[in-house]
Amino acid sequence: MQKYTMIPERLLAEGTITTENFFAPKRLSEEEILTTHTADYWQQLKTQTLPRKEARAIGFEMTSELVERGRYIAHATYECALYAQQYGVAMNVAGGTHHAFADHGEGFCVFNDVCIASNLLLNRGQVQRILIVDLDVHQGNGNASIMADEPRVFVFSMHGAKNYPFRKQLSDLDIELDNDTGDAEYLQILEVTLPRLINKFAPDMIFYQSAVDVLATDKLGKLSLTIEGCKARDEFVLQQAKAANIPVAIVMGGGYSEDIEDVIEAHCNTFRLAQQLFFSELIE
Numbered sequence: 001m002q003k004y005t006m007i008p009e010r011l012l013a014e015g016t017i018t019t020e021n022f023f024a025p026k027r028l029s030e031e032e033i034l035t036t037h038t039a040d041y042w043q044q045l046k047t048q049t050l051p052r053k054e055a056r057a058i059g060f061e062m063t064s065e066l067v068e069r070g071r072y073i074a075h076a077t078y079e080c081a082l083y084a085q086q087y088g089v090a091m092n093v094a095g096g097t098h099h100a101f102a103d104h105g106e107g108f109c110v111f112n113d114v115c116i117a118s119n120l121l122l123n124r125g126q127v128q129r130i131l132i133v134d135l136d137v138h139q140g141n142g143n144a145s146i147m148a149d150e151p152r153v154f155v156f157s158m159h160g161a162k163n164y165p166f167r168k169q170l171s172d173l174d175i176e177l178d179n180d181t182g183d184a185e186y187l188q189i190l191e192v193t194l195p196r197l198i199n200k201f202a203p204d205m206i207f208y209q210s211a212v213d214v215l216a217t218d219k220l221g222k223l224s225l226t227i228e229g230c231k232a233r234d235e236f237v238l239q240q241a242k243a244a245n246i247p248v249a250i251v252m253g254g255g256y257s258e259d260i261e262d263v264i265e266a267h268c269n270t271f272r273l274a275q276q277l278f279f280s281e282l283i284e
């Protein structure tokens with residue numbers, strides 16, 4: 001939880017961003033929640049009557065504050081997509097709650113922000129085809145399940161084969177990596193896969209889950225990327241989006257290294273790269 005305040009502070013302190021780069025998101029309405037989540041699940045969240053077993057699967061103590069926080073974060077992801085249409089890229093300083101299903105939450109995820117944002121964009125005719133590039137070490141099982149019958153959303157998840165969730169869902173493309181997969185192999189797979197997907201599916205919006213739980217230092221993730229490898233990964237994804245002129249909205253996802261500095265540094269790199277690749281000519 002600490003990272004959500006430390007990352008913006010770090011980026012401001014070092015001058016990567018200024019306060020003008022922030023927006024304050026609106027709160028997701030009930031109607032917006034119901035584009036993606038079931039009425040039963042929403043009622044349980046709203047009235048704080050989630051069965052104890054289901055609350056345990058989420059892993060946080062269920063409070064109305066947690067639900068409120070989730071509503072703002074999910075709407076922020078939607079707003080990021082709109083800002084990305086305007087500026088090329090926009091980033092949520094949270095989000096990426098890809099383990100939330102339509103009818104239940106799990107793995108620290110209550111609402112599925114990327115799926116909600118996707119449904120809103122499609123329903124409102126703001127985009128036609130969405131590519132989700134989920135490079136969190138954990139499979140985006142919620143995304144896969146929610147978007148299973150939605151041909152306008154392509155879910156690509158590259159994750160640790162031996163990582164949670166142990167029963168995986170079927171995405172449009174799943175790439176499962178062995179334990180201890182390192183920079184070279186990881187980047188090579190990404191470099192052959194992503195351009196092909198962009199070419200074939202021709203999205204007009206990309207959601208990129210830039211989680212840093214792929215790091216070797218991560219306590220939960222079983223892969224072995226270095227901070228430099230993780231940065232090269234982000235750079236490749238952002239360059240691909242930029243070169244193809246596709247707006248990219250970035251959500252943070254997980255990161256659980258023992259030393260929080262590793263988490264902060266790797267996440268901040270994503271913001272630094274976005275600044276460099278999309279806005280540096282404005283600064284010069």
Ligand SMILES: [Zn+2]
Pocket residue numbers: 136137138211213253254255
């Ligand atoms: Zn994760």
